[in-house]
Amino acid sequence: MGRHSDIGTDMQRGVLYALLAAVLFGASTPFAKVLLTDTPPVLLAGLLYGGSGIGLSVWLTLRPRLQPRRRPPRVAWRKREALCLAGAIAVGGVLAPVMLMAGLERMPAASASLLLNMEGVFTALLAWLVFRENFDRRILAGILAIVAGGVVLAWPQRVALGGGEGAAWVAGACACWALDNNLTRTVSAGDPVVIAALKGLAAGAVDLGIAAALGAHWPAGPRILAATLVGLGGYGVSLVLFVLALRHLGAARTGAYFATAPFIGAAASILLFRQMPGVIFWIAAVLMGAGVWLHLTERHAHLHAHRQIRHAHSHVHDAHHQHSHDLDWDGREPHDHEHTHLPLTHSHAHYPDIHHRHEH
Numbered sequence: 001m002g003r004h005s006d007i008g009t010d011m012q013r014g015v016l017y018a019l020l021a022a023v024l025f026g027a028s029t030p031f032a033k034v035l036l037t038d039t040p041p042v043l044l045a046g047l048l049y050g051g052s053g054i055g056l057s058v059w060l061t062l063r064p065r066l067q068p069r070r071r072p073p074r075v076a077w078r079k080r081e082a083l084c085l086a087g088a089i090a091v092g093g094v095l096a097p098v099m100l101m102a103g104l105e106r107m108p109a110a111s112a113s114l115l116l117n118m119e120g121v122f123t124a125l126l127a128w129l130v131f132r133e134n135f136d137r138r139i140l141a142g143i144l145a146i147v148a149g150g151v152v153l154a155w156p157q158r159v160a161l162g163g164g165e166g167a168a169w170v171a172g173a174c175a176c177w178a179l180d181n182n183l184t185r186t187v188s189a190g191d192p193v194v195i196a197a198l199k200g201l202a203a204g205a206v207d208l209g210i211a212a213a214l215g216a217h218w219p220a221g222p223r224i225l226a227a228t229l230v231g232l233g234g235y236g237v238s239l240v241l242f243v244l245a246l247r248h249l250g251a252a253r254t255g256a257y258f259a260t261a262p263f264i265g266a267a268a269s270i271l272l273f274r275q276m277p278g279v280i281f282w283i284a285a286v287l288m289g290a291g292v293w294l295h296l297t298e299r300h301a302h303l304h305a306h307r308q309i310r311h312a313h314s315h316v317h318d319a320h321h322q323h324s325h326d327l328d329w330d331g332r333e334p335h336d337h338e339h340t341h342l343p344l345t346h347s348h349a350h351y352p353d354i355h356h357r358h359e360h
Contacts, residue, residue, distance in 0.1 A: 014248025015296065018257035021241035026264030028234020035219075035227050042101050043216040044227060046207030049097070051228025052236030053200025056193050063193075084186045085195065092180025093203035098210065099173040106166030117150040118171060122178030123255035131182050133250045138294050143256045145291030149284040150259055178255075184243060185251040192243035200236055253295060260288050307343060 028048075035044055124143050127133040187195065218224070245254040263284055270281075 011248060014245050014254070015257060017241045018245035018249060018254045019260065019292075021238045021245060022258045022261040023264050024238035024241070025234050025258070026261035027268045028230050028238075029261075030268050031226075031230045032234070035223060035230070039219045039223060039227065040211060040214070040216040042207055042214065043211035043218065045097050045101065046204050046209075046211050047224060047227035048204075048231030048235050049093070049200050049207060050204025051200075051231030052234075052239065053197050053202070053204050054228065055232035056197035056200060056236045056240070060193055060197060081187045081190070084183045085190075085198070088180045088183035088187070089199050089202045091176040092184070093199040094206045096173045096176035096180065097203055097207055099169050099176060101207075101210070103166045103169030103173060106169065116170065116174060117147050117259065119174040119177050120147050120150075120255045120259035122175050123181045124252040126178050126182045127185075127250060127252035127255075131185070131251065133252050135252060138297075139253065139256075142291040142294030143252070143259075145287050145294065146256050146259045147291075149263060149287035149291065152280060152284045152287060181246070181255055182251045185246045185254075188243050188246040192240045192247075195243050196236055196239040199239060200231070204231075256291065256295060260292065263288050 032044065032048065039047070120143060124135070124140075128135050184195065219227075242254065242258060245257070249257075267281075
């Protein structure tokens, strides 16, 4: 019937994608802080997002020549998928950054960093209560441990919130990103580079437009180039990996792994600026490590039924991909093409990936 071992490999691959996304995003933070010394926050956000969108668009243009044997599926977005992607771009790529900047204008950045930990919580709550992802107490405990680690890491820098209005704007940005994560999950079978490029271009255009309206002073050319390169890695490639993780893990678990980014950013700052970590750093490390361990040791298995679906994504011929090929295939795996999943009932360990979005 297929190789269930490949299903376990998909889980491990999803975890790796999520953690690599967190590494790239977290490592970009100290570089962004350096760039902030002579670049307004809104303008820097536009350069970071714009750099990711432009860089990934260049890759999409060059990819057919650089990877001539790879034929990505040319499948039109279905109406529901197109609406989900448009919604994700609107709330996560356009609205959330604007709300965050509005909050930062009304409260100190150190306090905002505490509230940004709410993104993981909101992502999980939406995934469980609205999008019906499965969860148990072990997963909940893991998410709480990871979020607690982020709070502990930021707590020494806490200051007064500066009024409830700023906190409301930042919390609203977290809610938008949480909705973005869950909407992106519904289209995660699509080309992750296309998804990330569209988000980057949209967010970059909006932020740069706001910066121009505010009369922001542009930095020197080398600074602009540095910001776009940091954005390509920390926002572009990171988002590609995040989408791939969504494909394998679902929104709640991917969001939990990605919540380790503040710790990774702190570790990168220590390495770059030669600062010895204090006790707070190690407490956060233990909490986040415990949360990741709880997730890695999860085992969710039961008899479940797959409905017939047709979609396209990179795959191997495991238990879920037993189909014929209407196109020329050289036998290589993984490969991309549109394919149909016939109804199937079986039992094995699984995450809420693109093939396991069923009721419990």
